[in-house]
Amino acid sequence: MNLSRRLLIGIPYLWLLVLFLIPFLIVLKISLSDYDISIPPYSPKFDLSAGWEGIKDYLGSLDFENYAFLADDPLYYTAYLSSLKIAAISTFLTLLVGFPIAYGMASAPEEWRPSLMMLVILPFWTSFLIRVYAWMGILSNEGLLNQFLIWTGLISDPLVILNTITAVYIGIVYTYLPFMILPIYATLEKLDGSLLEAAEDLGCTRISAFWLVTLPLAKPGIIAGCFLVFIPALGEFVIPSLLGGSDTLMIGKVLWEEFFSNRDWTVASAVAIILLLILVVPIILFQRNEQKQREAAK
Amino acid sequence: MKTTTILTAALLAATSATAQEVRVYNWSDYIDESLLEKFEAETGLKLIYDVFDSNELLETKMLAGSSGYDIVVPTGTFLQRQIQAGAFQKLDDSQLPNKDNLWDVIQERTEKYDPDNAYSINYMWGTTGIGVNSGKVAEVLGEDAPIDSLALVFDPANMEKLADCGVYFLDAPTEMIPAALAYLGEDPDAQDAETIAKAEPVLSAVKPYVRKYHSSEYINALANGEICVAFGWSGDILQARDRAVEADNGVEILYHAPVEGALMWFDQMAIPVDAPNPEGAHAFLNFIMDAENMAAASNYVYYANGNKASQEFLAEDVIGDPAIYPDEETLQNLYTQTPYGPKVQRTVTRMWTKVKSGT
Numbered sequence: 001m002n003l004s005r006r007l008l009i010g011i012p013y014l015w016l017l018v019l020f021l022i023p024f025l026i027v028l029k030i031s032l033s034d035y036d037i038s039i040p041p042y043s044p045k046f047d048l049s050a051g052w053e054g055i056k057d058y059l060g061s062l063d064f065e066n067y068a069f070l071a072d073d074p075l076y077y078t079a080y081l082s083s084l085k086i087a088a089i090s091t092f093l094t095l096l097v098g099f100p101i102a103y104g105m106a107s108a109p110e111e112w113r114p115s116l117m118m119l120v121i122l123p124f125w126t127s128f129l130i131r132v133y134a135w136m137g138i139l140s141n142e143g144l145l146n147q148f149l150i151w152t153g154l155i156s157d158p159l160v161i162l163n164t165i166t167a168v169y170i171g172i173v174y175t176y177l178p179f180m181i182l183p184i185y186a187t188l189e190k191l192d193g194s195l196l197e198a199a200e201d202l203g204c205t206r207i208s209a210f211w212l213v214t215l216p217l218a219k220p221g222i223i224a225g226c227f228l229v230f231i232p233a234l235g236e237f238v239i240p241s242l243l244g245g246s247d248t249l250m251i252g253k254v255l256w257e258e259f260f261s262n263r264d265w266t267v268a269s270a271v272a273i274i275l276l277l278i279l280v281v282p283i284i285l286f287q288r289n290e291q292k293q294r295e296a297a298k
Numbered sequence: 299m300k301t302t303t304i305l306t307a308a309l310l311a312a313t314s315a316t317a318q319e320v321r322v323y324n325w326s327d328y329i330d331e332s333l334l335e336k337f338e339a340e341t342g343l344k345l346i347y348d349v350f351d352s353n354e355l356l357e358t359k360m361l362a363g364s365s366g367y368d369i370v371v372p373t374g375t376f377l378q379r380q381i382q383a384g385a386f387q388k389l390d391d392s393q394l395p396n397k398d399n400l401w402d403v404i405q406e407r408t409e410k411y412d413p414d415n416a417y418s419i420n421y422m423w424g425t426t427g428i429g430v431n432s433g434k435v436a437e438v439l440g441e442d443a444p445i446d447s448l449a450l451v452f453d454p455a456n457m458e459k460l461a462d463c464g465v466y467f468l469d470a471p472t473e474m475i476p477a478a479l480a481y482l483g484e485d486p487d488a489q490d491a492e493t494i495a496k497a498e499p500v501l502s503a504v505k506p507y508v509r510k511y512h513s514s515e516y517i518n519a520l521a522n523g524e525i526c527v528a529f530g531w532s533g534d535i536l537q538a539r540d541r542a543v544e545a546d547n548g549v550e551i552l553y554h555a556p557v558e559g560a561l562m563w564f565d566q567m568a569i570p571v572d573a574p575n576p577e578g579a580h581a582f583l584n585f586i587m588d589a590e591n592m593a594a595a596s597n598y599v600y601y602a603n604g605n606k607a608s609q610e611f612l613a614e615d616v617i618g619d620p621a622i623y624p625d626e627e628t629l630q631n632l633y634t635q636t637p638y639g640p641k642v643q644r645t646v647t648r649m650w651t652k653v654k655s656g657t
Contacts (some may be wrong), residue, residue: 035640041361101632117582133320142524200470231363246469246654256652260354261471261647263361264640 022026031269032062042266066270075254076271080278083251086165086240087233090172094221094229097173098180102221103214105181106188113189120178120185132171132242138244139167167243172233179228187221188214231279251275320578323356323367325565326514327537328422330598337408337585343578351514352470360385362494368579371421374411374564375472375637386417386568393580394419396587404604408564410634411459418566419583420604421598422533425560425624426473429516429535432550434463434526446483446554451529454503461507464525469511471650473496473561474501476635480559491645501653511654517541517609523549531563532621533601540600553621556630562632564604 036043044058070076105116123131138144139162146158161167191214199209237252244250251271258268326349338345347466349460353376358370359365360380372380380386391397397419404420408437430445432594442449451457457465468474476486478497488494509525516528528535532553539551567586569579583654585591594609596603609617614621616622624632638646651657 037379037640039361039363039383039385041383073648075651075657205408246505246508248657249655249657257651260352260358261650262353262640262644263357264644 021262027269027272029062030265031066031267031273032064033266034065035264035266041263063087067265067274069267070270070274070292076274079249079251079254080274082249083234083236084278086168086250087173087230087236090169090176090233091226091230092171094173094176094180095226098225099184099218099222101177102181102184102188105185106191112265117185120181124178128175129238131175132239135167135171135174136162139170160245163245165244165248166246168240171239172229172244173240174237176229176233180200180225183224183228184218184221190215198246227283234279235275318342318578319344319346319424320369320575320582321348321367321446322369322582323348323359323365324351324369324371324421325349326351327517327534327567328371328599328601330594331592333586333594336591337582340585341578341581343581353472354586360570365570366574367570368573368575369567369582370570371565371567374408374566375635377418377566377568378411378637381412381417381570387571387573387576388416389419389569389583390576390580393577394584394587396584396589399589399592399603399605399607401606404564407562407634408426408566408604410636411564412566412568418568419587421565421567422587422599422601422603423562423564424601424622425530425562426468426477426529427535427553427555427560429520429528429530429538429551429553431463431523431526432552433521433548434523435460438463438526441540445552446557448477448556448558451527452478452481452500452504454507457504457507460527461509464509464519464527465507465515466528466530467508467511468530469513469648472487472635472638474529475646475649476561477556478632480556480633483558486559486561487635489636489638489642491642494642494645494649498649498653501649505653505656520551521545521549522546533599536600536615537618542561555621555624555632557631559633560628562575562634 004238030042033042033044035041101120105113105120108116108253136143140146141158141160141162146155149155150158161170195213195217196209199213200206204212235252235255236250237256240248240250240253240258255268255271255275258264258271262268320343322345324347326490328349329347334345335348337343353373356370356372357376357380359367360370361383363385377386400419404423405415406416408418408420428445428448428450430450433443435443435445435450439450439456444456447454450460451465451467475494475497477489479493479501480486481500482496484493484496501614513530514534516525516530517534517538518541519525520528520535520538522545523542528538532555535551535553539553542551558621567583569576569583573579587605589605589607590611592603592605592608596608597611597616601618602616602620602624611652620628
């Protein structure tokens with residue numbers, strides 16, 4: 001292997017090392033330390049001046065106390081489970097909304113597609129925070145939605161949507177919709193139309209051709225879209241704290257509270273590590289499975 | 299060669315720029331903004347003014363270190379712990395000739411958090427209590443509603459009726475738990491887990507009727523008539539009153555420190571140990587301790603200050619309002635709070651999560 005190729009392969013690894021592995025190790029280290037009133041608020045601190053013995057002492061003083069604590073209190077697994085549920089439901093809802101849009105875009109005349117694509121990306125031009133605040137204005141009791149519904153006479157009392165779990169779902173689906181649409185659109189756009197024609201020639205109805213041909217071929221896009229929505233939704237903090245009620249329990253909020261209210265960086269780090277494991281393990285299992293299938297197909 | 303010159307020039311410009319900047323991190327809605335321009339005009343320093351709305355957020359920045367701020371404004375209880383952690387530097391009184399303007403009544407009380415007041419000066423102080431939309435509350439509970447009693451917000455019978463018209467609580471366990479204890483007749487400054495646990499059933503019982511736990515949104519919500527009761531900070535509720543008057547929307551807001559006792563808190567200005575411009579920070583402190591400047595700030599935000607000399611410049615609706623400057627009797631009824639230790643703090647946060655989420 002020549003040098004330039006090695007360099008090229010090295011870049012993603014360097015990226016992973018600097019931006020993922022090192023921060024991960026720092027967080028792991030904090031999660032094994034103890035709370036302390038100082039700057040920063042944990043001990044022991046890493047000190048190289050004591051030499052090799054110091055490092056050994058240091059490693060010896062780390063323990064898994066914080067993880068044991070997480071297992072003790074039902075708050076944490078309830079929050080993890082509730083986050084998983086919210087993330088799963090909102091991923092499914094985003095798929096329901098996103099797939100028809102992507103399908104429509106891919107079936108639109110070719111000259112329209114760039115403008116449709118633009119429309120999907122357009123919301124990113126405004127800050128995410130402002131868009132979530134706009135939803136507060138739409139969903140509140142005196143908000144646009146309720147005013148409109150009351151005006152049409154459909155309801156007489158305002159619907160309470162803001163500060164409920166419904167508002168959280170609306171917020172997540174709205175925010176992450178482009179991440180679902182774009183990968184699905186990318187696979188559907190490349191779909192070979194002659195396959196559908198062949199299916200119909202062989203006696204498939206249009207609907208069964210969709211189920212038997214389009215959907216399986218769009219699977220990689222659907223899976224990519226679901227991952228892109230599910231992963232950030234799981235740790236979501238801004239949407240539940242602005243749109244959700246006080247009883248919307250999500251791990252992102254619990255993490256915030258550990259960090260800011262309890263000032264306990266060590267427990268907060270342990271919560272973050274567990275969250276990461278919850279995400280990484282299924283993704284690795286999934287990829288293994290994919291690989292096996294691919295090998296079996298060969 | 300040319301590039302190095304440009305680079306050096308740029309570096310010089312950058313360093314001299316920081317020397318002339320003062321970065322202040324204060325609570326939101328907490329100053330008359332014209333004072334900021336006045337400070338810049340008087341001192342020639344460039345002022346960068348950022349805001350926050352929770353002590354927790356500030357403390358995390360302080361404990362992480364290198365916040366980059368020259369002045370921060372934690373509440374007394376938080377200040378004490380941050381002093382312990384070594385987050386602040388001692389004030390240099392020789393740079394603070396206006397320190398003589400401070401009010402001994404307040405100085406004595408802040409010593410509880412900052413012994414000898416070595417690290418901080420009092421900016422403003424106030425109480426935590428009940429703000430009501432008087433018209434709406436009278437409509438729901440009748441004319442004799444207990445609007446100056448904790449029973450208004452902690453008695454489920456009252457809260458059930460108020461729920462539809464909207465009640466906000468502070469999202470701050472360190473404020474709500476002492477209040478619940480005061481309602482029960484317990485020591486609001488209790489530090490033992492057993493006594494603190496008694497607050498939970500009180501807070502949980504009214505939880506279904508609280509529309510939101512939030513520490514700053516209630517100002518607007520009260521002012522535009524969206525809610526009828528808020529348990530919050532005195533000056534914020536008085537600002538809501540003022541905004542409603544300005545909007546002329548028929549909303550009348552009243553503030554009361556609860557008769558069962560109210561928490562008295564102190565927001566203290568201090569200089570972080572790693573402040574980039576401690577001299578500028580002292581200049582800002584001295585500026586703010588000027589009697590007229592401090593009075594302007596209080597007249598604007600409706601909070602009492604710890605500055606005796608400023609009192610002659612205070613507007614009548616500030617100094618004369620017992621909701622801001624309590625009379626002697628109310629003053630006796632106010633309690634201060636000792637900061638919780640780490641273990642108790644965890645119990646308190648955990649209890650608060652349980653109250654809010656049921657888990």
